[in-house]
Amino acid sequence: MPKRAILVALLAAALALVAGCGDSGTVTVTVTDATTTADTSSAGTVTAAPAIEADLELRLPPPKSIPSLRPGTATVQPTAQKLVDSLYSTGDAAKPAAVVRLDAAGYETGVLRDQRGANPRRGLTLFRSYVYRLRDQAAAQHEVDDSVDEVKRDSTASSVDVEVPDIPGARGLLLKTKSPTIDAEVLYVTWVAGRDVYGIQSFTRAGSKLYRDETIDLAQTLYLAWKEG
Numbered sequence: 374m375p376k377r378a379i380l381v382a383l384l385a386a387a388l389a390l391v392a393g394c395g396d397s398g399t400v401t402v403t404v405t406d407a408t409t410t411a412d413t414s415s416a417g418t419v420t421a422a423p424a425i426e427a428d429l430e431l432r433l434p435p436p437k438s439i440p441s442l443r444p445g446t447a448t449v450q451p452t453a454q455k456l457v458d459s460l461y462s463t464g465d466a467a468k469p470a471a472v473v474r475l476d477a478a479g480y481e482t483g484v485l486r487d488q489r490g491a492n493p494r495r496g497l498t499l500f501r502s503y504v505y506r507l508r509d510q511a512a513a514q515h516e517v518d519d520s521v522d523e524v525k526r527d528s529t530a531s532s533v534d535v536e537v538p539d540i541p542g543a544r545g546l547l548l549k550t551k552s553p554t555i556d557a558e559v560l561y562v563t564w565v566a567g568r569d570v571y572g573i574q575s576f577t578r579a580g581s582k583l584y585r586d587e588t589i590d591l592a593q594t595l596y597l598a599w600k601e602g
Contacts, residue, residue, distance in 0.1 A: 423482070426449050426482050429483060429506065432566075432595065432599050433447055433503075434595060439500055440496065442491060442500050443490070443491050445488035447485065448484065448485055449483075450483035450484060453471075453480040456503075475516075478508060478516060481505075482505065483503060483506065485502070485503040487499060488500045493581070494581065495582060496582045498577055500573075501572075504572075506569050507569075510568050513565040514542050514565050517543070517563050517570060521561075524561070530549060533547050535562065535589075537592060538593070539596075540564045544562075544564070545561065546560075547561075549579065559575065559576050561573070562588060566596050566599040567599065568602065571595060571596075573588055
């Protein structure tokens with residue numbers, strides 16, 4: 374799945390986040406928040422998530438894995454279109470091709486959770502984690518490699534590889550971008566466990582704590598827990 378556009382959008386979001394961070398921790402970029410929808414066909418009931426989506430939600434990092442994050446609720450990404458809409462900027466011309474690519478890879482479903490930083494002037498402004506399931510492990514690894522290679526090749530943001538030890542095929546990038554008023558950093562780590570693609574994206578203003586080591590440790594813990602599928 375071509376994800377250069379995803380990371381470009383993420384970098385723009387990072388700038389908007391850090392530029393909009395007031396003392397209260399308010400951010401000005403739209404992130405994914407969960408809503409609960411009642412099943413109006415049966416009074417007093419709420420439709421439960423299918424078993425596969427509940428299983429994927431268990432594979433997300435525990436909400437307090439990284440310090441100083443506000444609570445966040447996982448949102449189901451039941452189709453490739455929904456996932457792309459969640460990750461890409463509105464109006465991005467790459468979105469239709471991304472949907473086709475994910476569908477061709479056997480996209481089944483996914484979950485995504487955004488958590489805002491409690492103290493964005495000193496720590497993270499946003500911590501995004503997601504897991505989605507594809508046809509097989511080979512398709513999942515292809516997505517991981519494609520996402521990082523395209524960002525390195527096509528993004529105008531400066532980037533350096535980040536080593537992710539002890540996870541076969543895992544990739545990581547540290548991206549840095551600038552605006553006239555503020556600089557921002559994004560740590561992007563992605564890997565495969567079974568036939569699931571995992572992603573973690575951490576955003577911060579330059580000079581604030583990015584929790585790089587803690588994020589790598591978290592990725593290793595999740596891989597060990599779920600590598601058998």
